[in-house]
Amino acid sequence: MAMEDRRIRVLIAKPGMDGHDRGAKVVARALRDAGMEVVYTGLRQTAEMIVNAAVQEDVDAIGLSVLSGAHMHYFREVMALLKDKGAQDIIVFGGGIIPDQDLPQLEELGVGRVFTPGASTEDAAGYLREAVTQRWQAQGEG
Numbered sequence: 001m002a003m004e005d006r007r008i009r010v011l012i013a014k015p016g017m018d019g020h021d022r023g024a025k026v027v028a029r030a031l032r033d034a035g036m037e038v039v040y041t042g043l044r045q046t047a048e049m050i051v052n053a054a055v056q057e058d059v060d061a062i063g064l065s066v067l068s069g070a071h072m073h074y075f076r077e078v079m080a081l082l083k084d085k086g087a088q089d090i091i092v093f094g095g096g097i098i099p100d101q102d103l104p105q106l107e108e109l110g111v112g113r114v115f116t117p118g119a120s121t122e123d124a125a126g127y128l129r130e131a132v133t134q135r136w137q138a139q140g141e142g
Helices: 022-033 047-056 071-084 100-109 121-139
Strands: 009-013 037-040 061-066 091-096 113-115
Touching: 009 022, 009 047, 022 037, 022 061, 022 091, 022 121, 047 061, 047 071, 061 071, 061 121, 071 091, 071 100, 091 121, 113 121
Parallel strands: 009 037, 009 061, 061 091, 091 113
Antiparallel strands: none
16 A cells, blocks of 8 residues: 555553543544544553554554643553564654653653644644654655
């Protein structure tokens, strides 16, 4: 399948006990409307559940929505599990209430981008198109 014909596959997940998923659903819908295939895992997912779903669904990217303040824990855990499963090529991005001072640490972990309140869904879709296309080109896919 040619790269331009291939659809980006994204998993949107809500880790932990945070029960607020409106933002995650808005992002999932916007990415779908932008032509991507989106898998939404629902609420209260563990890092292991998220990574297992991502591998099983053969996604290009994982988006974590974290409002609980436990973002460092969940991103760290997801990144470690992806590495353990040999799936560290899956792009990880996030959104939610994440303090600016934590952004450099998330970048060091390998998180591609974090979208905080007020970010546009168009920015998220554009970021994914660019990042996933670069991933496909680097892997000789498409």
